[in-house]
Amino acid sequence: MKFMATLILFALSLALLLPLTSAFPTLRKGSSLSTEKPEDVLSSPNGVFSAGFYAVGENAFCFAIWFNHPSQSQPHTIVWMANRDQPVNGRRSMLSLLRTGNLILTDAGKFTVWASDTLSRSPVQLLLYNTGNLVLRTLEGDVLWESFDFPTDTLLPQQQLTRNTKLVSSRSRGNYSSGFYKLLFDNNNLLRLLFDGLEISSIYWPYPWLVSRKAGRSTDNKSRIAVLDLLGKFSSSDQYNVMSADNGVVLHRRLTVDYDGNIRLHSWEEEEGTWVISWQAIQNPCAIHGICGPNGICSNVADSGRKCSCIPGYKMKNHTDWSYGCEPRFNLSCNKNDSGFLLLSHVEFYGYDFGYFPNYTLSQCTNLCLQWCNCKGFQFKFDEDNGFSKCYPKTTLLNGHRSQDFKGDLYLRVPESNRLSYANSVQEFRLDCSSQGTVKLDRKYVKSRPNGTVKILLRFACGLGGLEVVCILLVWCLLIRDQQSWGADKQGYLPAATGFRKFTYAELKKATMGFSEEIGRGAGGTVYRGVFSDSRVAAIKRLNEANQGESEFLAEQTQMGVNAMDGEGETEDRRLVTWVREKKNRMAATTASWMEEIIDPIMEGTYEMGKMEILIGMALQCVEEDKDARPSMSQVVEMLLSHDNDHYN
Numbered sequence: 001m002k003f004m005a006t007l008i009l010f011a012l013s014l015a016l017l018l019p020l021t022s023a024f025p026t027l028r029k030g031s032s033l034s035t036e037k038p039e040d041v042l043s044s045p046n047g048v049f050s051a052g053f054y055a056v057g058e059n060a061f062c063f064a065i066w067f068n069h070p071s072q073s074q075p076h077t078i079v080w081m082a083n084r085d086q087p088v089n090g091r092r093s094m095l096s097l098l099r100t101g102n103l104i105l106t107d108a109g110k111f112t113v114w115a116s117d118t119l120s121r122s123p124v125q126l127l128l129y130n131t132g133n134l135v136l137r138t139l140e141g142d143v144l145w146e147s148f149d150f151p152t153d154t155l156l157p158q159q160q161l162t163r164n165t166k167l168v169s170s171r172s173r174g175n176y177s178s179g180f181y182k183l184l185f186d187n188n189n190l191l192r193l194l195f196d197g198l199e200i201s202s203i204y205w206p207y208p209w210l211v212s213r214k215a216g217r218s219t220d221n222k223s224r225i226a227v228l229d230l231l232g233k234f235s236s237s238d239q240y241n242v243m244s245a246d247n248g249v250v251l252h253r254r255l256t257v258d259y260d261g262n263i264r265l266h267s268w269e270e271e272e273g274t275w276v277i278s279w280q281a282i283q284n285p286c287a288i289h290g291i292c293g294p295n296g297i298c299s300n301v302a303d304s305g306r307k308c309s310c311i312p313g314y315k316m317k318n319h320t321d322w323s324y325g326c327e328p329r330f331n332l333s334c335n336k337n338d339s340g341f342l343l344l345s346h347v348e349f350y351g352y353d354f355g356y357f358p359n360y361t362l363s364q365c366t367n368l369c370l371q372w373c374n375c376k377g378f379q380f381k382f383d384e385d386n387g388f389s390k391c392y393p394k395t396t397l398l399n400g401h402r403s404q405d406f407k408g409d410l411y412l413r414v415p416e417s418n419r420l421s422y423a424n425s426v427q428e429f430r431l432d433c434s435s436q437g438t439v440k441l442d443r444k445y446v447k448s449r450p451n452g453t454v455k456i457l458l459r460f461a462c463g464l465g466g467l468e469v470v471c472i473l474l475v476w477c478l479l480i481r482d483q484q485s486w487g488a489d490k491q492g493y494l495p496a497a498t499g500f501r502k503f504t505y506a507e508l509k510k511a512t513m514g515f516s517e518e519i520g521r522g523a524g525g526t527v528y529r530g531v532f533s534d535s536r537v538a539a540i541k542r543l544n545e546a547n548q549g550e551s552e553f554l555a556e557q558t559q560m561g562v563n564a565m566d567g568e569g570e571t572e573d574r575r576l577v578t579w580v581r582e583k584k585n586r587m588a589a590t591t592a593s594w595m596e597e598i599i600d601p602i603m604e605g606t607y608e609m610g611k612m613e614i615l616i617g618m619a620l621q622c623v624e625e626d627k628d629a630r631p632s633m634s635q636v637v638e639m640l641l642s643h644d645n646d647h648y649n
Contacts, residue, residue: 025042025043025045025127026042026125026126026127027042027095027097027125027126028097028123028124028125028126029097029098029099029101029123029124029125030097030098030099031096031097032094032095032096032097033052033053033063033094033095034053034093034094035053035061035088035089035090035091035092035093035094036090036091036092038052040052040053042126042127042128042134043128044128044129044130044132045130046130047068048067048068048069048130048132048252049065049066049067049068049079049128049130049132050065050066050068050076050128051063051064051065051066051128051134052064053088053093053095054066054076054078054081055090056087056176057087059089059090059091060087060088060089060090061087061088061089061090061093062081062082062083062084062087062088062176063081063082063083063088063095063105063114064078064079064080064081064082065078065079065080065081065128065132065134065147066078066079067079067132067252067254067268069252069268069273077254077275078152078154078176079132079152079154079156079254080132080134080147080150080151080152080154081152081176082095082105082114083105083113083114084152084170084176084177084178085177085178086107086113086114088105088106088107088108088113089107089108091108092108092109093105093106093107093108093109094106094109097124097125097126097136100119100120101118101119101120101121101122101124101136101144102115102116102117102118102119103115103116103118103126103136103145104116116136116144116145117145118136118144118145120138120144122138122139122140123138123139124136124137124138124139124144125137125138125139131148131156131157131158131159132156132159133146133147133148133156133159134146134147135147148160149164149165150165151165151166151167152167152168153167153168153169153170153179153256153257153258154167154254154255154256155167155226155227155228155254155255155256156228156253156254156255157228157229157230157253157254158227158228158229158230159227159228160225160226160227161183161184161185161191161225161226161227162185162224162225163185163224165184166182166183166184167182167183167184167255167256167257168181168182168257169181169182169257169258169259169260169261170258170259171259172259173259175259179259180195180196180197180198180261180290180323181193181194181195181196181257181258181259181261181288182194182196182257183257183263185224185226185238186203188212188219189218189219189220189221189222189224189237189238190206190212190217190219190238191217191226191236191238191240192205192206193205193257193261193263193281193282195261195288195289195290197289197290197323198323198324199294200352200396200398202289202290202350202351202398202399204261204287204288204289204399205263205281205282205288207287212238216239216240217238217239217240218238218239219238221237221238221239222237223237224237225237226240228253228254228255228265230250230251230253231247231248231249231250232244232246232247232248232249232251232253232265232267232278233247234255234265234279242265242279243279244265244267244278244279245278245279246267246278247278251267251268252267252268253265253266253267253268253278254266260285260288260291260306261282261288261289261290261291262280262281262282262285262288263280263281263282264277264279264280264281265277265278265279265280266278284300284403285298285300285305285306286298286299286300286306286401286402286403287401289350289398289399290323290398290399291306291308291322292308292309292322292325292400292401293308293317293322293323293324293325293326294324294325294326294396294397294398295310295311295314295325295326295327295328295397295400296308296309296310296311296322296325296326296400297309297310297311297344297347297400297401297402298400298401298402299401299402300401300403308322310326311326311344311347311397311400311412312342312344312412312414312422312423313328313329313330313342313412313414313418313422314326314327314328314329315327315329330414330415330418331415332373332413332414332415333415334373336370337416338415338416338417339370339413339414339415339416340413340414340415340416340419341366341369341377341411341412341413341414341419342411342412342414342419342422342423343409343410343411343412344402344409344410344411344412345409346402346403346404346406346408346409347400347401347402347406347409347410348379348400348401348402348403348406348408348410349377349379349394349397349398349399349400349410350398350399351398351399352394352395352396352397352398353379353392353393353394353395354372354375354392354393354394354395355392355393356390356391356392357390357391357392357393358388358389358390358391359388359389360389360390360391361389362380362389364391365378365380365389365391365393365411366378366411368391368393369393369411369413370413372393372395374395375393375394375395375413376394376395376396376397376412376413377393377394377397377410377411377412377413378391378392378393378394378410378411379391379392379394379408379409379410379411380392380408380409380410380411381407381408381409382407382408384407390408507532508530508540511530511531511532511538511540512528512529512530512540515528515540515542516528517529519539520539525541525542525543526541526542527539527540527541527542528540528541528542598616599612614639614640618631618636618639618640622636
């Protein structure tokens with residue numbers, strides 16, 4: 001019991017130590033994460049990493065993985081991005097795990113900007129591991145896709161850099177799109193840093209003039225694998241190994257190719273809550289190629305750090321980005337006499353030479369450059385170790401830097417007419433960074449063309465719906481009208497079965513002037529004199545009691561109408577009945593005599609006297625004044641059958 005209590009206490013303590021988050025542990029088939037829901041985030045079990053949509057601008061998002069450190073006061077540290085070069089819209093963009101097993105990222109619900117290109121018939125799920133690896137796998141554990149195989153600018157511990165992968169820097173500090181610097185294995189199995197600029201490419205680490213052995217590298221191992229471990233050791237298959245300054249301690253670490261072209265190893269300092277640089281590959285920032293662009297000079301100042309400037313006679317091409325370099329203010333002529341040279345001491349532009357010309361004098365090197373119209377200048381230095389000079393005519397001025405350690409000079413070709421004005425006019429420019437710091441993406445969301453068939457079907461459906469509404473209203477009106485008609489016995493306009501009109505109480509009250517002129521009284525009620533709108537005079541009886549039901553009341557009303565009809569005057573039928581009855585009473589002594597009086601002479605000799613007597617007697621009974629004296633149908637049938645039976649007997 002004591003052990004169980006200790007175990008429960010330990011579990012509660014562990015639960016309190018775990019980070020509180022509303023993030024999803026996994027993404028399954030048919031589900032998605034949306035840019036419009038900030039809570040749509042995947043979280044690693046240890047709470048160190050998160051994956052979701054990260055805002056990289058105004059209404060621009062990338063699906064990314066980031067460290068949950070630093071705190072909320074500082075931006076999260078991005079370690080991977082799916083769509084760094086094509087941010088998606090902040091509305092209707094989703095990362096969806098399709099039922100086919102493919103993981104896709106759609107922009108504004110219009111088109112797919114990124115996909116894992118996977119396929120699986122079995123159930124799959126997307127998980128974020130404690131290592132920061134985003135993995136798409138089956139429930140059995142088979143990995144279909146993982147982010148470690150597609151790094152961006154960061155290598156995490158236990159993540160391998162291989163022959164098929166590379167690290168690519170960001171464009172700038174706040175621009176996460178792909179930059180110009182890449183860490184990769186070349187075809188000689190060496191781990192290299194490459195500048196892949198707008199127009200040219202060049203390798204700058206390790207130094208290109210060093211052979212692999214002098215750089216401490218080996219080309220023998222063809223596996224081409226580099227990895228960073230948890231203790232701070234970075235090792236490569238070309239025998240390049242480096243240890244961080246704080247190696248030997250398990251920390252959160254990351255190796256990055258930064259936007260300035262340098263490789264750095266970062267360690268998380270828990271006490272200060274920040275990242276510290278524990279190692280970097282290049283100590284001199286001006287040794288990084290392309291840092292100041294074409295015709296630019298990099299200077300490393302101890303107090304202020306790296307600075308870029310344009311060579312004399314040149315101006316900055318893009319005041320927001322040094323990678324575009326500088327452009328000339330003049331046009332060079334192919335005429336030798338129209339060109340002159342400016343001396344730039346301790347300035348080197350590496351690479352892009354017409355050739356190497358050893359033991360050339362300064363005059364020879366000058367004439368050599370003037371022979372080519374596209375010669376921009378030449379590098380000239382004296383090799384004290386070998387005792388001769390070196391001449392390097394330049395077609396392009398790239399990777400320029402100024403250093404007192406460089407024992408050479410650059411002779412820059414300029415128009416002779418402007419040579420004196422350009423002397424000592426190396427211009428320094430400052431970046432004109434926009435306060436907004438945003439770039440509008442050149443992207444248009446074309447509205448889909450309307451489908452004619454869909455429009456026709458929609459109009460048909462709307463018309464059909466409108467027709468149904470009209471029919472419903474008509475039926476509803478008819479029902480209301482029927483209900484009103486059903487109450488006509490109270491309001492008065494339906495004809496009765498007898499053909500007599502029914503009057504409403506209001507009409508009768510108006511005809512009798514409020515039942516004011518009484519003309520008679522009986523047990524059932526009081527009779528009043530009434531005059532209708534057509535000047536007809538009527539006797540209107542107001543019943544004292546009406547306790548019976550509505551149908552009984554209507555039946556009584558109908559019977560009263562029949563009685564009234566009988567009393568109005570004698571019809572032809574009634575006179576016939578009276579005449580037959582009188583003949584019978586007068587000649588009752590001899591049946592044959594009175595019957596012969598009433599039978600049609602045409603029927604003489606064609607009827608039976610007994611049967612005719614029964615028929616006439618039965619007819620007279622059916623028209624008796626008293627309804628109780630009239631025979632029923634069963635009695636009529638019995639009377640007819642009795643005569644037939646007597647006849648056969």
